[in-house]
Amino acid sequence: MTREDILENPDKYDLSIETVGKCTLNSPMKGLKFVNDTKQISLTTDVATIEKFAKMGKPIPALEAAGPREMIYHDPSWTRAAIVTCGGLCPGLNNVIKSLVRVLWFDYGVRNIFGIPYGYRGLNPDYGYAPKILDPDYVDNIQEDGGTILGSSRGQQSAETMVDTLMRLNINILFCIGGDGTLRGARDIAHEVKRRHQPISVIGIPKTIDNDLNLVDRTFGFETAVLAACDVITSAHCEANGAYNGLGLVKLMGRDSGFIAADAALATTVANFCLIPEVPFELEGEGGLFSALENRYAIGKTHAVMVVAEGAGQHLFKGLPERKDASGNILKYDIGDYLVEKINEHFKTIGMEINIKYFDPSYTVRSIPAKGTDAIFCYQLAENAVHAAMAGKTNMVVGSMNGKFTHVPIDFAVSERRKIKPDSPLWHAVLGSTRQMDYFSGKYAKRKKQ
Template identity: 80%
Template sequence: MTQDDILQNPEKYDLSIESVGQGTLRSPMSGVPFVSDSDRVALTTDTKKLQDFFNKGIEVPSLETAGPRETIFHDPAWTRAGIVTCGGLCPGLNNVIKSLVTVLWFDYGVRNIFGIPYGYRGLNPSYGYPPIMLNPDVVDAIQDDGGTILGSSRGNQEPSVMVDTLMRLNINVLFCIGGDGTLRGAHAIAQEVKKRKQPISVIGIPKTIDNDLNLIDRTFGFETAVLSATNVITSAHNEANGAFNGLGLVKLMGRDSGFIAAYAALATTVVNFCLVPEVPFTLEGENGLFKALENRYDCGKTHAVLAVAEGAGQHLFDGQEERRDASGNILKKDIGEFLTLKIKEHFEKVGKEINIKYFDPSYTVRSIPAKGTDAIFCYQLAENAVHAAMAGKTDMVVGSMNGTFSHVPIEYAVSERRKIDPNGALWHAVLGATRQQDYFTGKRRKK
């Protein structure tokens, strides 16, 4: 289910947000513009599509607008909030934790805030991890550090066991910070809570460095990851320039979506070849990667830079055993090491010189603190997550759609990964910046 699917068949999809109950308490916030549940964010800004909906008398598909509500469901004096971080590390985790604590404490007066250690494991008593009491003093400077002060883990836990723990701790608001696996876990918790008819709000905050959640334009950590990747690409470019027929080969994160590689290629403008999961490529033949590299060197260039997303070229490993991580994600084969070996072998075979410098900055990129506007975005996501939770919303994730913060049903956010459109403006820009098609097609080669 993609955004286009919803726009084409809006009657098939229900984008409403569930609630644990009607808000009857006046919000303690003052001097802020309150948002109504009737305020919506359209899924498209295309005027032709909008006019088409109007002409047909069909309501434009939209998401509930995020923001503070004038009346809330959870009484701050009796609210006990839990915060959990799951999955791999990502820039901004500590920013989000601090922001959640700050907004809960100062805007709503919530004084009982628990940090759940090591992801969903912390909600399983068999692991024996006690919760961490959080307050503004505890989180005062954590935004300066990468990673998460709560720790993280992958893998599923039994929803009934986790809900038992929430009820035992009297937690009535749970913030789940993570990607698609984490959000699926949050959805399972929300469903179990609903089955038990408990007034526990479960709110997701989108953490995926790959920027690939459905119906969400942007996730925190992505911008910092791109910034970090550009520094590595610059180093790869310098290394490639320092040797005859040098090749700086950089593997970047991106299991199924190549947004980091694509944006980093545009940001640096020194990448000559960008390979992403969404666009297949071959190694051999007149239009293969080997020949494209030969064409670049043959036309007088003495260096090249290649950025490859980790999920690109997985078809080259067909027949090899499939492995999965604790969260059930398919572990991608190492395309970086593979290309380094195969390119070297090919150039030796054809009797041409090549000097490959291989960079794999994956863990460096994801473990640094959020920078600049990314850090601001972390606060805004956390702020809107708290507003949603205190209003009694549940089984939803805070997102950004067309520049406006919105509420997305978790089930839809994880239904399908957002990917680069090979025929879209982003990929067209990448092709324009790299000029790689000139080498793949032989337009630029030795005359």
């Protein structure tokens, strides 16, 4: 169900958004332009593709536009909203929590807002966690800290149990902040709510540091993570330069998609190698990583910087058992430690000196507060999530596509991971910046020998 799949076979896919009922109340918001449900954001900006649909007389596949509605479903004076944060930490979690509270409180007049502790566990009474009462004063300065004031957890909980809790608390809006695992849980909750014919809106806000949700061009926290990763890569470059045949090796987050590694390598311009899950590589033989490193040092370079995403090179662990975390995500074997060990062994075997400085900043990168435009993006996502919820939307996640905010059915957002295409402009730019293919091909080493 990728964007390309939908554009190729639009009749197979329904991108409409579920609602809990008809909107019959006037919005309390004033002084802004309302958005109609008929406003759509096209999945493509390619003129030829748009013309193709026009010639066929078919509508262009599109997502419902986000934004405030003139008519709303939930009565603000009776609304009881809950917020839950799940999965791993990510820059911007507190920004989103604060923004949700402020938009609910000041724009819509909602006075009953609850924070659910420790992810979906907080909706299971067996854990004994009491919800936190949230208001603008409580969340006033939380954006200055990383992490989440609500705590988080991984792992599935029974949808039936969680909906029981929501009904017991008289919650009619639930905001689920998280990645694909969190959104799958939100979808299960929405399905159970629908089965019981309850008017509870379930809205997802896309939090994944890997930036890999389908039909969502950007997730919050990613930009800040890239910024933090750049500082680490710069330090690795400094360390590599400080030793003869130095190698600064930086492992960054990216289980199945290498966006952080690629963007950070491109932003710093000091990386000589960038290894991502989408592009396989070998260690040995002509065209292997060992040979590529040798080729760089052979032309007189006395240092190298290598950036590797955590999910890269997993084929090198073939035969080892598959492992999963509490959320069902496949745990990756540590490619960073593996490369340090294997590169050291290889260079010792060939009698060549190498000095590896290894950096693994994963928890540092994900636990800092959001910065700059990323913090602004957190507010915009939260604002549009509240607009959608008050209008009675459900089983959806707020997304961004082609510079516009959208409503994405959760099924589509979690159907596949968005990945870097090896023939994309992004990856071409990374190859141009690192020049790594020249090392893998031996181009520079051959020139040196001549």
